[in-house]
Each structure stands twice: as structure tokens, then as C-alpha cells.
Amino acid sequence: MDARLESIKDTVLAWNPGEAEFHQAVVEVFESLGPVHDRHPEFLEAAILGRLCEPERQIIFRVPWTDDSGRVQINRGFRVEFNSALGPYKGGLRFHPSVYLGIVKFLGFEQIFKNALTGMPIGGGKGGSDFDPRGRSDAEVMRFCQSFMTELYRHIGEYTDVPAGDIGVGGREIGYLFGQYKRITNRYESGVLTGKGISWGGSLVRPEATGFGTVIFTQEMLKTRGTSFDGQRVVVSGSGNVAVNAIAKAQALGATVVACSDSSGYVVDEAGIDVELLRTVKEVERGRLEEYAERRAGVSYVDGGSVWDVDATVALPCATQNELDGGAAARLVRSGLLAVGEGANMPSTRDAVAVFQEAGVLFGPGKAANAGGVATSALEMQQNASRDSWSFEHTEERLTEIMVGIHDRCAATADEYGEPGNYVLGANIGGFVKVADAMLTQGLI
Numbered sequence: 060m061d062a063r064l065e066s067i068k069d070t071v072l073a074w075n076p077g078e079a080e081f082h083q084a085v086v087e088v089f090e091s092l093g094p095v096h097d098r099h100p101e102f103l104e105a106a107i108l109g110r111l112c113e114p115e116r117q118i119i120f121r122v123p124w125t126d127d128s129g130r131v132q133i134n135r136g137f138r139v140e141f142n143s144a145l146g147p148y149k150g151g152l153r154f155h156p157s158v159y160l161g162i163v164k165f166l167g168f169e170q171i172f173k174n175a176l177t178g179m180p181i182g183g184g185k186g187g188s189d190f191d192p193r194g195r196s197d198a199e200v201m202r203f204c205q206s207f208m209t210e211l212y213r214h215i216g217e218y219t220d221v222p223a224g225d226i227g228v229g230g231r232e233i234g235y236l237f238g239q240y241k242r243i244t245n246r247y248e249s250g251v252l253t254g255k256g257i258s259w260g261g262s263l264v265r266p267e268a269t270g271f272g273t274v275i276f277t278q279e280m281l282k283t284r285g286t287s288f289d290g291q292r293v294v295v296s297g298s299g300n301v302a303v304n305a306i307a308k309a310q311a312l313g314a315t316v317v318a319c320s321d322s323s324g325y326v327v328d329e330a331g332i333d334v335e336l337l338r339t340v341k342e343v344e345r346g347r348l349e350e351y352a353e354r355r356a357g358v359s360y361v362d363g364g365s366v367w368d369v370d371a372t373v374a375l376p377c378a379t380q381n382e383l384d385g386g387a388a389a390r391l392v393r394s395g396l397l398a399v400g401e402g403a404n405m406p407s408t409r410d411a412v413a414v415f416q417e418a419g420v421l422f423g424p425g426k427a428a429n430a431g432g433v434a435t436s437a438l439e440m441q442q443n444a445s446r447d448s449w450s451f452e453h454t455e456e457r458l459t460e461i462m463v464g465i466h467d468r469c470a471a472t473a474d475e476y477g478e479p480g481n482y483v484l485g486a487n488i489g490g491f492v493k494v495a496d497a498m499l500t501q502g503l504i
């Protein structure tokens with residue numbers, strides 16, 4: 060790493076002890092930015108990088124609620140408002156027992172670059188709670204969401220900070236959160252949250268957007284090698300919002316998705332995943348993936364283990380951070396892997412990324428490949444601001460244009476900096492320069 064950046068990085072890591080995921084995200088970005096600072100000494104003089112690594116505001120709060128048996132439960136809530144150079148803070152809320160400040164900060168930090176790459180006017184933020192929705196009734200989830208919003212409402216707004224979903228937060232949770240925001244503020248402020256229901260201010264395509272966008276980005280990478288999804292053997296991790304929609308789109312483009320997973324195990328379905336059955340089990344019934352295997356002939360379920368043991372030509376990790384390590388990457392490369400598109404945020408460890416890049420595998424990092432979700436959130440905000448709602452076809456067309464644009468910008472930036480095909484470098488530099496220019500112009504804040 061560049062010596063000037065090394066010392067800034069050391070300061071950032073020392074200032075944020077015990078936040079392993081945040082450190083990982085910061086180090087990866089710093090490793091890309093040396094050449095930019097050679098060309099732009101003004102960024103160093105204005106301490107852009109040091110400022111970018113310190114969130115503008117971090118909010119941590121108590122979330123008390125009662126469970127169905129009347130017992131008091133206490134969780135911790137977070138919202139990290141990281142950077143508003145390009146627009147209001149924008150990013151999802153994650154409800155998962157693993158959530159702590161280091162995870163919220165890694166996600167918020169990556170969101171700054173991702174949102175810049177979309178070309179939309181949105182800054183970066185992220186939030187969530189260590190609340191575990193698994194096994195909770197609708198009434199419990201509602202009481203939790205109401206309590207969470209009773210604190211969060213004072214920090215957010217259409218022009219300030221616009222949360223959305225992430226792991227454990229989907230349409231049901233956004234509904235309860237919006238209802239409580241409306242009740243407290245007495246304002247029907249549609250643009251305060253995205254991922255809303257279609258009949259009350261949501262955007263068509265937002266539910267599908269992250270998974271669809273990941274596949275569109277990966278298809279663009281495949282095109283640079285004269286190929287496409289048609290005929291590929293695809294493995295997807297996860298079976299949540301991003302995974303299911305990535306599976307649907309990859310198969311619509313002619314691929315066969317032969318495996319997907321949840322945190323308990325994975326299924327192998329050589330005939331290609333039945334998306335309708337998967338949606339029924341996961342989205343309607345909120346069941347486990349094992350139940351998919353029980354209802355479909357010829358499917359095997361592997362309890363525990365890693366879905367990356369299944370051979371693939373294209374891998375789409377769509378579950379969670381650091382789910383694909385160097386050993387899994389090496390195994391996939393040996394099985395004939397051509398491309399990886401990250402639907403999740405930082406699913407590949409640093410070792411895994413190095414293995415893919417050394418082997419010449421096309422590698423689309425999450426902050427570029429999964430930007431379709433937040434980009435469509437920005438399209439939802441646009442529809443809300445103009446009190447309009449667009450057709451599915453028009454919105455999907457906009458999403459496709461945005462994803463192709465992100466791909467081309469990353470590729471062009473990698474070329475410009477002498478590393479053709481390095482989408483990690485392209486995404487980090489492309490996102491950084493846009494935010495850095497805006498920060499420089501807006502003065503020392």
C-alpha cells in the first residue's frame with residue numbers, strides 16, 4: 060500500500076478498535092487509492108480520506124419492547140449517517156443477532172462508494188439492530204419496529220436520511236416502520252423510507268432490483284469475454300430477497316441455477332431451482348430451505364456444509380459478509396469458474412478475492428454488482444417526489460441502464476489506471492473520486 064495512505068489507514072484502524080469488518084472494508088479501499096492520490100494531491104491536503112472514514116454522525120439507542128408472553132426485551136438500535144456529500148444519507152436497516160457497530164460501519168462505508176457509482180443523488184448510511192426476527196410472531200415484529208422507529212424518527216427524513224431494507228428487513232418491516240413514522244410525525248412523507256408496498260408509495264421492481272441488478276452486472280462482465288449467462292451452471296448462496304431474484308433473472312437469461320442455501324444448509328437441484336416453489340417456501344411461508352427439498356423430487360439437501368462445494372461456472376454469493384473464503388475460492392476455480400458477482404455486501408474474504416483475481420476470474424465486487432437495489436430505491440424517491448408511479452417495464456429499463464452504466468464506468472476506470480478488468484479498483488476509484496470532488500467543493504465540514 061502507498062506509504063502516505065498507510066499512515067492514514069493505521070490511524071483509522073487504531074481509532075476504531077475491535078471493528079474487524081469495518082477494518083476489512085477500509086483496507087480494501089485504501090489499497091486501491093494510491094494512484095488517485097498521485098494525480099490529486101489536493102485530496103491529501105484536504106484530508107479527504109481521513110474525513111471519509113469518520114462517519115458524520117453515529118446514533119446508538121435502546122429498543123425496549125414486549126414479547127407475546129408479556130416479557131420485556133431489550134435490543135440495541137443503530138444508525139450510522141456516514142457521508143452526505145452527494146445527497147441525503149441512504150442505506151438499509153439490518154435486523155440480525157450478529158449486528159454491532161463494526162458491521163453497521165462496514166456497510167455504511169461501502170454504501171458511500173456504491174451510491175456514488177449509481178450516479179443518483181444519494182449519500183451513504185446504514186443501520187439496524189441485533190434483534191433476531193427468526194421465530195418471532197408478526198405482532199412481536201410490529202412492536203419491535205414501532206419501538207425502533209420511536210427513536211429513529213427524529214434522525215431521518217426525506218431530505219436527511221432515507222432507510223430501506225437489508226437482511227431481516229423486507230416489506231413487512233418497512234410497513235410497520237412507515238406506519239409508526241407517519242403516526243408520530245403526522246406527515247405522509249413517502250420519501251422517508253424505500254421498499255414500501257406498491258399501493259402506498261413503493262416502486263415496482265424494487266423487490267427484485269438487487270438480485271436482477273447483480274445478474275445484469277455479471278452479464279456485462281461475461282460479455283467482455285464473448286459469453287453470457289446462457290448455458291452457465293450457477294451456484295447462488297442465500298435464499299432471501301437478493302438470492303431468489305438473482306436466481307429468477309439468471310434462469311430467465313438461460314442459466315441453470317443448481318444450488319442455493321440458508322444458514323442451516325444447502326440444496327442441490329440439478330434440474331434448476333423452481334423459483335415459484337422457493338418463493339412459496341421462503342417468502343410466503345417464511346419456512347426453511349430444507350422444506351423446499353422435501354417438496355421437490357430429485358433435490359438433495361445438505362445439512363450444514365458449504366454451498367461452495369458445488370461446482371459452478373458462475374458464483375453469485377447473496378447471503379452475508381465473509382461467507383466465501385480462500386479455500387472455497389480455490390475449489391471453485393478448480394471446478395472451472397468464470398465469474399463471480401457479489402449480490403451480498405463483502406461476501407468474499409480478502410483471500411478469496413486474491414484467488415479469483417490471480418486466476419483471471421471475472422470478479423464484480425458488491426459495491427458495484429449489488430448497487431441495483433439502492434439505485435431503484437433512488438428511483439422510488441424520484442417517483443415519490445413527483446407523486447408518480449412508473450410501469451414495471453420502464454423501471455426495469457432504468458435499472459438496466461444504471462447497471463450497464465456502473466459496469467462500464469468501473470471497466471473504464473480500471474483501464475484508465477492501467478489495470479484492465481480489475482473491477483475492485485474501478486469501483487473503489489470511480490466511487491471515491493466522485494465523493495472526494497464533492498467534499499472538496501463543499502469546504503471543511
Ligand code: NDP
Nearest residue numbers: 225226227269297298299300301321322378379403404432
Ligand atoms: P434476507 O434477510 O432476505 O436473506 C438473507 C439470506 O442470507 C437468508 O437466506 C439467510 O439465511 C442468509 N444468511 C444471513 N445471514 C447468514 C449467515 N450469517 N450465515 C449464512 N447465511 C446467512 O436478506 P437480503 O437478501 O436482503 O440480503 C442478503 C445480502 O445482500 C446481504 O449481504 C445484504 O447486505 C445484501 N444486499 C441487500 C440488498 C437489498 O436490497 N435487500 C441490497 C444490496 C445488498 P437464514 O434465513 O438461515 O438466516
Ligand code: 2IT
Nearest residue numbers: 150151223225432433436
Ligand atoms: O446494501 C444495500 O445497498 C441495501 N441494503 C439497499 C439500500 C437501500 O437504501 O435501498
